[in-house]
Amino acid sequence: MLGNMLRILMLAIAPFLCSALDCRAQTALGSPLEVVARISSPDLSGVAVTEDGRVFIGFPRHADNHSGPTLAEYKDGALIPFPNTAMSLPGEKNPADRLVSVHGMTMDTQGRLWVIDDGKEAGQPIKAGAAKIVGFDVDTGRTIAKVILPAPVLLRISHMNDLRIDLTHGSAGTAFVTDSSFGTEPALVVVDLASGRSRRILEGTAFVAIDKNFMTFLEFEPHVYSGNIVTFPVGGADGITLSPDSSRLYWTSLTGRRLFSAPTAVLSNFGAGGAELVMSVRDEGERPPCDGIATDPEGRIYFGAFDQESVVRRNADGTFTLIAHDPRLTWPDALQVANGYLYVTLGQWNRHASFNGGHDLRVPPYLLVRIRLD
Numbered sequence: 001m002l003g004n005m006l007r008i009l010m011l012a013i014a015p016f017l018c019s020a021l022d023c024r025a026q027t028a029l030g031s032p033l034e035v036v037a038r039i040s041s042p043d044l045s046g047v048a049v050t051e052d053g054r055v056f057i058g059f060p061r062h063a064d065n066h067s068g069p070t071l072a073e074y075k076d077g078a079l080i081p082f083p084n085t086a087m088s089l090p091g092e093k094n095p096a097d098r099l100v101s102v103h104g105m106t107m108d109t110q111g112r113l114w115v116i117d118d119g120k121e122a123g124q125p126i127k128a129g130a131a132k133i134v135g136f137d138v139d140t141g142r143t144i145a146k147v148i149l150p151a152p153v154l155l156r157i158s159h160m161n162d163l164r165i166d167l168t169h170g171s172a173g174t175a176f177v178t179d180s181s182f183g184t185e186p187a188l189v190v191v192d193l194a195s196g197r198s199r200r201i202l203e204g205t206a207f208v209a210i211d212k213n214f215m216t217f218l219e220f221e222p223h224v225y226s227g228n229i230v231t232f233p234v235g236g237a238d239g240i241t242l243s244p245d246s247s248r249l250y251w252t253s254l255t256g257r258r259l260f261s262a263p264t265a266v267l268s269n270f271g272a273g274g275a276e277l278v279m280s281v282r283d284e285g286e287r288p289p290c291d292g293i294a295t296d297p298e299g300r301i302y303f304g305a306f307d308q309e310s311v312v313r314r315n316a317d318g319t320f321t322l323i324a325h326d327p328r329l330t331w332p333d334a335l336q337v338a339n340g341y342l343y344v345t346l347g348q349w350n351r352h353a354s355f356n357g358g359h360d361l362r363v364p365p366y367l368l369v370r371i372r373l374d
Contacts, residue, residue: 029325030310031371036343037074038365042066043347046105046162047368048113049338050138056082056113057345057368058102058334061090062120062159063352071102071115074368083141095119096129096148104162104292104334108173109246113138116163116177119149131160133175133191145172147191153198157184161238162292162334166246169268170194176249176267178237183210183227183255186236190267197270207281208237210255216289216307218350219330225255232350233331239293241301250284250301252293259284259301259314287320288312291349294335294342296373302342304332311335311344311371324371341370 036055043066046058055074059066069081069088081088087098105115112135119130131154135145149160161180167173172194179187179200187203202208214225216232223232235254242249242264250261266272266280288305295301301314302323310325311332323342333345345368351361 027325027327030322031324031373033324033326033328033369033371034341035367036370037077037368039074039079039368040364040366042068043349043362044333044345044366044368045103045347046115046334047336047343047345048105048107049336049341049343050107050113051111051339053339054138055343055368056105056138058105058115060103060118060120061101061122062103062118063122063349063354065122065124070099070117071105083136083143094129095127096132099134100127100130103160104178104240106162106164106336107338108135108165109167111138112136112144114163114165114175116160118158118160119154120159125156126154126158131158133163133177133193135165135193145193147175147193147196147198149177149189149191149198153189153200155179155181155185157181159235160189161235162240164240164242164249165193166242166249166264166268168246169264174264174268176240176242176264178208178240178251180235180238180254183234183236186210186253188237188251188267190270192268192270199270201267201274201277202237202281205278205281207260207278208251208253210234210236210253211257214255214257214289218307230355232355233291233352239290239303241293241295243295244297244299250293250295252287252290252303254291255289257286257289259287285318287314291332292334292345294337296337296342302335302337304329304335304344306331306350311342323373328367328369337373340373342373343368343370 042059072079103118119126131149133147163177175191177189186208187200191198238254239252262280290303309329311323313321348362353360
């Protein structure tokens with residue numbers, strides 16, 4: 001209790017001592033962070049950046065049922081609801097016809113924006129039609145695809161977290177989604193975008209589960225996983241990314257330290273049975289505990305190492321490189337490589353009231369940063 005009170009006090013007085021997110025900047029290592037956006041509200045999660053530099057940000061409502069846009073383009077210092085206010089802002093419109101809580105997002109190889117709407121508003125059950133995959137033409141704002149995630153693919157305790165789009169399998173492509181499920185019943189979800197056919201795979205296996213022996217440090221405080229007392233963000237399958245040629249899918253669990261992969265040809269095959277799916281998975285070894293992950297054009301994988309306030313890269317030969325360490329990297333969330341930069345959202349999710357005895361320790365502004373890559 002005393003330690004928590006001291007954290008609250010330090011975060012409260014930090015703005016008067018120095019910039020709360022910059023005062024330890026002298027300890028930064030590796031490449032410097034370039035701040036792209038400072039957002040006072042709402043808290044951010046996903047990010048997607050186009051080849052011509054347009055920036056799209058997701059603001060989920062599963063933790064804070066805010067009144068701002070859930071999907072917005074960040075332009076000239078302002079958040080512009082995307083594709084329009086009627087679809088991005090709260091309203092009475094049918095949940096199937098609007099964006100409820102945009103979480104993860106990605107750009108496909110044709111330059112189109114895709115989002116996973118987890119469909120969850122804080123304190124409320126997921127309404128019919130709310131959880132879905134939506135694709136947009138970023139030039140026109142037109143919806144190019146929408147797939148509602150129904151039961152039994154969507155569970156009552158589902159937390160559809162992030163997604164990647166593989167255009168090499170299926171006539172219109174295949175979506176891979178991580179259902180972290182807060183660690184309860186996690187799985188990968190596979191969706192054929194042409195037919196809307198979907199299914200859960202690898203559910204009940206160690207490949208998507210939490211590590212019940214997991215422990216970590218967050219801002220110098222030790223945390224041990226407990227199914228009953230949650231003091232930090234926990235969950236199963238979470239981070240997800242594709243190889244540059246889309247032949248292989250990589251994923252991680254939020255509460256764990258292993259990296260897994262499997263051929264997309266097998267994962268996208270609705271005829272593949274459970275045993276074939278399990279046999280296709282490769283344990284890629286240990287990696288930093290992280291939330292989001294991303295791949296660069298050389299196939300190197302980036303991890304937002306939340307316990308180290310760092311970004312770490314796994315190289316093609318299996319070695320790791322520290323890309324950046326900075327105290328502002330409190331909880332690196334979504335990662336995306338675009339135009340020679342790695343973009344990272346910093347939502348300070350470990351400081352949310354739900355993990356700190358009802359005390360909200362977050363200190364706005366929330367940052368979107370980028371790191372120049374070699």
